[in-house]
Amino acid sequence: SQTIHQWPATLVQPVGSPLSLECTVEGTSNPNLYWYRQAAGRGLQLLFYSVGIGQISSEVPQNLSASRPQDRQFILSSKKLLLSDSGFYLCAWGLPQETQYFGPGTRLLVL
Amino acid sequence: RKEVEQDPGPFNVPEGATVAFNCTYSNSASQSFFWYRQDCRKEPKLLMSVYSSGNEDGRFTAQLNRASQYISLLIRDSKLSDSATYLCAVFDYKLSFGAGTTVTVRA
Numbered sequence: 001s002q003t004i005h006q007w008p009a010t011l012v013q014p015v016g017s018p019l020s021l022e023c024t025v026e027g028t029s030n031p032n033l034y035w036y037r038q039a040a041g042r043g044l045q046l047l048f049y050s051v052g053i054g055q056i057s058s059e060v061p062q063n064l065s066a067s068r069p070q071d072r073q074f075i076l077s078s079k080k081l082l083l084s085d086s087g088f089y090l091c092a093w094g095l096p097q098e099t100q101y102f103g104p105g106t107r108l109l110v111l
Numbered sequence: 112r113k114e115v116e117q118d119p120g121p122f123n124v125p126e127g128a129t130v131a132f133n134c135t136y137s138n139s140a141s142q143s144f145f146w147y148r149q150d151c152r153k154e155p156k157l158l159m160s161v162y163s164s165g166n167e168d169g170r171f172t173a174q175l176n177r178a179s180q181y182i183s184l185l186i187r188d189s190k191l192s193d194s195a196t197y198l199c200a201v202f203d204y205k206l207s208f209g210a211g212t213t214v215t216v217r218a
Contacts (some may be wrong), residue, residue: 034206043210044155044198066174090154099145100206102154 002027006091006103019064019078022107023091025092026072031072031093034100035066038088051096056103086110113203114138117133124216131185132212134199137154141176144182146173146193149211155198158184189216 003026013019026033035047046059048066056066063082067075074091087107096098112218124130136144144161146205159166161182163183171206172185186193 009137044208046205049205088152094206097143097202099143099157099200101157105154105180107152 002093002101004091004093004101004103006089006106007021008106009104009106011109013081013108015083015110016080018087019076019081019108021076021089021091021108023074023076023103024072025074025093028093030071032096033068034091034092035064035074035076036092036102038079038090040087044090048076081110083110091092114207115199115209117199117212119210119212121213121215124214126189126191126216126218128189128216129185129187131183131190132197133183133199134180134212135179135181136199136201136202136208137171137180138201138209139177139180142176144173144175145202145206146171146182147198147200148167149198150195156210158197163213181198186214189214191216191218193209196206 006008006025032051034049036044049055050056050068064078091103092100116137144159146157147155150157159168161173161175168183170187174183183215194216196213199209200206206218
């Protein structure tokens with residue numbers, strides 16, 4: 001069966017510091033991978049998606065970037081965090097035109 | 112207009128009651144539809160897919176109305192454990208989520 005891991009679970013970072021969140025998937029090959037952000041009381045905002053190694057599509061302009069160095073690894077990064085980057089970051093995997101399955105998420109607080 | 116819209120609620124219902132709510136979508140070409148459940152401070156988890164003919168899973172019934180562009184979720188015989196936020200998701204070239212409908216079941 002497929003499993004998806006994210007770490008860390010929670011993170012408190014100062015404004016201006018860098019960020020690296022990692023997501024790995026097990027039990028599937030060549031999945032589509034996604035990064036979402038959910039602000040408090042808000043819906044899920046798609047940040048990036050990837051259909052393969054090295055292929056990244058950005059949905060919204062922002063302070064973040066994503067990379068997919070391996071088939072089942074997806075990384076979300078920032079060089080300098082902003083207060084507005086606080087939120088619940090969710091990684092998901094899915095097959096094209098099918099549903100998506102979420103990891104446990106990383107709760108990020110930028111102070 | 113948002114791609115996917117939901118009544119945020121909250122819907123406060125007593126145990127054993129039936130609760131139903133809708134989700135509207137803007138793209139008539141959307142192909143796939145899903146309901147997710149999200150507990151407080153947790154990730155969304157797939158509750159059920161929504162098929163053209165409607166589908167049922169125990170106490171949960173999902174229906175699709177393409178003419179009016181909405182999907183619905185009905186929960187019968189509500190349990191305390193049904194308290195959660197229910198997100199609808201609609202797929203065209205990507206999966207778009209509603210902001211969720213909060214349901215609180217009280218004893």
